[in-house]
Amino acid sequence: MPDPRFFTPAGPFTLAHLAKVAGAALRPGADAKRRFSGVAALADAGPADVTFLDNRRYLKLFAETKAGCCLVDPRFAERAPAGIELLLTDKPYKGFALVAQAFFPEPELVPGVHVRAVVDPSARIGEGTRIDAGAVIGQRVEIGRRCWVGANAVIGDGVVLGDDTVVGPCAVLAYCIVGSRVLLHPGVCIGNRGFGFAIDPKGHVRIPQTGRVIIEDDVEIGANSAIDRGMGPDTVIGRGSMIDNQVMIGHNARLGRGCVVVAQAGISGSTTLGNYVVVAAKAGLSGHLTIGDGARIAAAAGVIRDVPPGGEVGGLPAMPLRQWHRQTVALGRLAKRKGAVDDQ
Numbered sequence: 001m002p003d004p005r006f007f008t009p010a011g012p013f014t015l016a017h018l019a020k021v022a023g024a025a026l027r028p029g030a031d032a033k034r035r036f037s038g039v040a041a042l043a044d045a046g047p048a049d050v051t052f053l054d055n056r057r058y059l060k061l062f063a064e065t066k067a068g069c070c071l072v073d074p075r076f077a078e079r080a081p082a083g084i085e086l087l088l089t090d091k092p093y094k095g096f097a098l099v100a101q102a103f104f105p106e107p108e109l110v111p112g113v114h115v116r117a118v119v120d121p122s123a124r125i126g127e128g129t130r131i132d133a134g135a136v137i138g139q140r141v142e143i144g145r146r147c148w149v150g151a152n153a154v155i156g157d158g159v160v161l162g163d164d165t166v167v168g169p170c171a172v173l174a175y176c177i178v179g180s181r182v183l184l185h186p187g188v189c190i191g192n193r194g195f196g197f198a199i200d201p202k203g204h205v206r207i208p209q210t211g212r213v214i215i216e217d218d219v220e221i222g223a224n225s226a227i228d229r230g231m232g233p234d235t236v237i238g239r240g241s242m243i244d245n246q247v248m249i250g251h252n253a254r255l256g257r258g259c260v261v262v263a264q265a266g267i268s269g270s271t272t273l274g275n276y277v278v279v280a281a282k283a284g285l286s287g288h289l290t291i292g293d294g295a296r297i298a299a300a301a302g303v304i305r306d307v308p309p310g311g312e313v314g315g316l317p318a319m320p321l322r323q324w325h326r327q328t329v330a331l332g333r334l335a336k337r338k339g340a341v342d343d344q
Contacts, residue, residue, distance in 0.1 A: 002038070002104070009103045012037040015069060015085050018050060021102045022095030024071060024087035034085060036069055039100045050087075050103075052096035071095040109148055117149075126163065144180065156191070162217065175229045179217035185245070187224040190215070194228040194235075194251025194269060207231060209251060216240075222247065222263070231269075238275070250287065262299070274309065298324070 002009065016032035019025065026032060040049040042058055045067030052071040053062045059079055062070065069085040071092040080086055089095045111128045113119060119137040126145035131137065134152040142160045149155065150169035159173050162180030167173065171184050175191035184190070196207040211230025215237045221227070222245035229235055230252045237243070241259040249255070250269035259273050262281040267273070271285050274293035279285070282300045291297070295307045298314030298321060307313055315324035 007104055009038050010105060011035075011103055012048075013102065015087075018069070018099055018102070019087050022071060022087055022089060022098050023091075024089035024095050027077060027086040027088055030085050034068070039096070039103055040067065042067065042070075050096070050099055052092045054093040054096075071099070109146060111146075132169070150186065159191075168223070175211075176213040176215060178215045179219065179239070181218050182215055183220040185221060185223040185225075188221050189224075189226040190221075191229045192226060194231050196231050196251060196269070211235065211252065213237070216257075219243070225249075228269075244281075256293070265297075296321075 012035040014032065015026065015030060015034045015036065018036065036050050037048045040051055042051050042053065042061040042065045045051040045065055047066065047068040049067050050069045051065060051067040053076060059076065062076065063079050063081055065081060067084060069087060070080065071087045071089055072080070073090055073092060074088045077086055077088060087095060109128065109130055111130050113131045114133040116133040117131045117135045119125065119131065120139045120141065122139050123137045123141040125143050126147060128146040129143055131149045132151040135149045136154045138155055138157040140158050141155050144161055144163035144165065146164045147161055148166045150167055150171065152169055153167045153171045154173070155167070156174030160177045162178060162182065164180055165178055165182040167184045168186035168188065170186050171188040173190045191213045194209040196209055198205040198207065209229050209231050211232050211234045213227050213229050213235045216239035218240045219237050221243045224245055225243055225247040227235060227237065227249045228251040233252045235249065235251055236254045238255045238257040238259060240257055241255050243261045244263040246264045247261050248266040250267060252270040253267050254272045256273055256275035256277065258276045261279045264282045265279045266284045268285055268287035270287050271289040273291045274295065276293060277291050277295050279297045280299035283297045283303065285303045289303065289306050291307045292309030292311060294310045296312045297303060301314045301318040302316035303313060303318040312321040313319060314321045
């Protein structure tokens, strides 16, 4: 259960209200007026909690859960234990996310500029914005309405933030234009100079990085991730993209809409991702590649060639996912066979 020192739930809410929030249907005979006070996992939920089932491997837990309500695909409704209310939907995880948001909305923003913040007189601060202690706001910065700049964050000269954007503590932003409803977690570094230089035995020669980072609306960037500004073209993060902690994105890279990049992945300079590409944890993409719409990159893959739209690749070097799995199985069998021979 959520620790009350940190999380105070809203509610309680009736089953009918939660069905409306989740876009789900009530099971026939459900008690629409029954009230619930929180959310929890299948194994931990009690009679006042809402839970969900989104994976067949948890059907046994579903059959044994003590939850009072569960969001579930209609195909599995008959496996429900006695006494539980069901919210029927073909997208139970999304429905649960919406219900959880209802119980735990974002904390109310208290506007104001802390006395220990440093704000340049030329900066423009939107109505309802909050700037915490130790934050530094540079010259000609434009911050939209209802933004939140965390403690010790640095917003460099000329940076623009759209409305309802959150900049976490100790984040550093420079040479960037940031859209609305963007969430930047603590320690994010946006707009650092790109890793560009001419290699020379007498000493490498840095190339000026005169581009920007453009972050479109509704993007989330995790803690301690870094996105370099472009050399001339801009580095672009497309609308609705989700970037995890400790991700590195190089100069001139371009991500399309709705991309997902998981922890410790690295995208080299001038590589372009289409819309809704998924890059799993610790994958590495070399430079100047084109990754098509809807492509999926497996964890720890090393991608050195373009990936077509809808392609799925894994391994090092990356190859079509099925081929990688076949090679892994064949290698395992070969190793086992060799081990048997060596033991003789």
